[in-house]
Amino acid sequence: MRHHTLLAVCLVLGGTAIAAAAAPSWPAIFLRTPPAPTRSAEAARAELASRRAAVLRAMGPHDVMVLYAAQPRVFSYDVDYDYRQENDFWYLTEINQAGGILVLAPSASPQAQIYMIKPNPAQESWTGHELSPAEVTATSGIESVHDVADFGAVTDHVPTGDRLLLLRGDRRWYPQEMALRDELARTHPELALGDAAPIFAPLRAIKSPWEISLMQHAVDISAEGHARAMALTAPGVWEYQIRAELDAVYGVRHADSWGYPEIVASGTNPTTLHYESDQEQIPAQGLMLIDAAAEYGHISADITRTYPISGKFNPQQAAVYNLVYDAQQAMIASVKPGSPAFGPIGDQVLITGLEKLGLITTAKGAPTPQQQLRIWYFHGPSHAMGLDVHDVGGIERRPGVIFSMEPGLYFRAATFEEDLPDRDAAAWQVFRDKVRPVFQKYKGIGVRIEDDILVTEDGHRVLSAVVPSKMAEVEARYAALHAYVQQHGGAPPLLP
């Protein structure tokens, strides 16, 4: 899906009306996406202007920032993926078109100038509409729009003695910026070069009301996807088919795309954190773990749910599930402005519970409970969210920050038998010997529960609360969804 421009903003208003009209006939358990948020073109331009002003304030008086639009990504040969703008360029322009260059300089007048490919009627009969200068201004609020053919050399835009700020990072993320840095180091060794990225991180970390409403909408689209996926989970269906149904929801509800390739992991596949192969047939037993979310308005949600393929947790699955759930709830409950790091809160719940189950041992000579926990829970509980699903900025407890909350437990046979740490081998052998009899009952179980948390002035809001996660509610929702599918021969059609 492409070209989130002014046009798209206006059209959304019409789509909202249609979705709202059709909604009443939908069973509520399928979590039909509510209308998309809207705002005026003036409000959009005002927010972009205020972001540019904040960036300009954070720059030094003799800094010049040059941001390049993302290069199209090649699928194969002459076929590209749908275009997606570089995040910082988007953050300051909301222009989703290739070939542009944005120049910001506190000492220049005007301080913001943009260079865009000049629309060409002959080209447009081949590839579609390119934004005119008036449309660029109407979308971004930037008045000074030039033909990119006139951009010249980047050094032409940097007065002598000034510093050039380019994005810096992995060559995969910023291929043209990193190549340009190499070239400038050769050709202009006297030029001072700085990194633009650290200026954006603290600004992007705090979400505006509009960004929060976009995130909520991305979450709501994702929630409908999760409901549909649960309804259609059944032995014999293929994992990739569930993925296709998630994508269908995202597409019909006007998401940009997925925020990340969906993880649809059935049977023992949930024990792999980023299981993305989705090529297996759903077995009769075991769990289904779905880590999947949409991107809307360039902002990505991130939701994981785990439930039994049969619809009913068995005792081992229930024990693990409730432990992860309790850890997650304890961490979420702690979140408010200024609250301490929540990782240890979750760890304590998990350690206590795993000791009770016999999956962490306090036997003499064994590694510490904390070390043992890391065998079953080998990733962090949270990451910042926004324009990137793993966004810039830390997991700060400050109003306007959004982060994930995603503890998990994974009882993976290969890890337990072959991949315990090499250091302190004797201690790990104590662990292995003590825990193995209990582990036999739990192996193959993987559970993760992930919600999206907004820090508010007086606490927090769980943006993804509409997707049930309490065990009894999960089982009830599963039963209701499956009863519907049984009765109607399928999930409700997404269209018309």
Place this chain on the structure above:
Amino acid sequence: MRHHTLLAVCLVLGGTAIAAAAAPSWPAIFLRTPPAPTRSAEAARAELASRRAAVLRAMGPHDVMVLYAAQPRVFSYDVDYDYRQENDFWYLTEINQAGGILVLAPSASPQAQIYMIKPNPAQESWTGHELSPAEVTATSGIESVHDVADFGAVTDHVPTGDRLLLLRGDRRWYPQEMALRDELARTHPELALGDAAPIFAPLRAIKSPWEISLMQHAVDISAEGHARAMALTAPGVWEYQIRAELDAVYGVRHADSWGYPEIVASGTNPTTLHYESDQEQIPAQGLMLIDAAAEYGHISADITRTYPISGKFNPQQAAVYNLVYDAQQAMIASVKPGSPAFGPIGDQVLITGLEKLGLITTAKGAPTPQQQLRIWYFHGPSHAMGLDVHDVGGIERRPGVIFSMEPGLYFRAATFEEDLPDRDAAAWQVFRDKVRPVFQKYKGIGVRIEDDILVTEDGHRVLSAVVPSKMAEVEARYAALHAYVQQHGGAPPLLP
């Protein structure tokens, strides 16, 4: 969708059985995809061995070919698109995993060796299964599998005096090969460098029976997509929603992905050849042009259909449609081994018809009819198809070649009024003046009909014939599909 490995091949057998079992209840007009083609693992390895042998025969005795697996494509930051292997690497290995290097040398023993990332259990708990050497051999038939960490420098693999063949082409398609060429030119100016690509083009141009069956399956999945899209086309639906339904069919039917981003163009948007923005709401009148197809087994179909949004062609739409149809049928009818170029056959049908309609003028001083035709029909009638939707190889009339057949006519106001050729302006003014009164009745109409043609021993086969294109059949199919949707409240559910 990832990892089309041996595992995927085996699993397809099960999927076929399920699809076949569910099929009888489906209305035939929705063109449910038939079972996927299957073959044994031995047959797969034999075909790959024979491809490698053909490449080795085409190489010089002192050539060494080094093929690199495709680098993952970045979506944003640490999120990649689903992995898709480089086509020539795939052609010789059918391994869809990053990080591999294939070395072929007629003078070496063994002649084919592959270097792969060594599976790491710790890594696999994060990102999933990596192929073991035994699995690499089972999939590709290549016995000599090494750890890519031991590959060393590429020059270590080229005996003194031998020539190194790397893929050469656009830096976007072969970024690592082109960067390596630059580096080798600096560090090893004595090394002879050649291009691997021309060796593949004539081999890939002729499709084997297995490749033809994959293409037929890609076409069949696409056909189901087109049926569903037609069924759901209605005023008020958004173009991107139709696109999402196409993608859902591809995904549920186990396509790799789309073969190219779908063109869903309603109203006057069909007059843009590659309209990919899909952000408009379908109007009450006008045409719908859908250019969309799936990739299956790494091979892409390519199908376009155009039909009235109302279900009934008006006289102008019908006149243009039938002209394009007649031109396409005349070109298709001519195809057999050794038949002449078909472009002129189609052009003649179109010129005769457009003259009759008054959209080409024979008035004194006007450009030639052929020149005028190019205003309304500004692209070629065909391209080779295969691993790339615009594949290597020409539009050869030789058995085993597959190409598209896609004439079109586009009556675009901007082109007619503002973008006629600058040369011979007086002649084009004659054209404009003579044709304008008729053009007023046709402007906004865009029609393309595209089918996929296999050249056979004794003629040709239209692989996409199952999607109706004759005007009366299009209208009848539209009526039947819409009657079904009216009666059932939607298209048949893709799952369960």
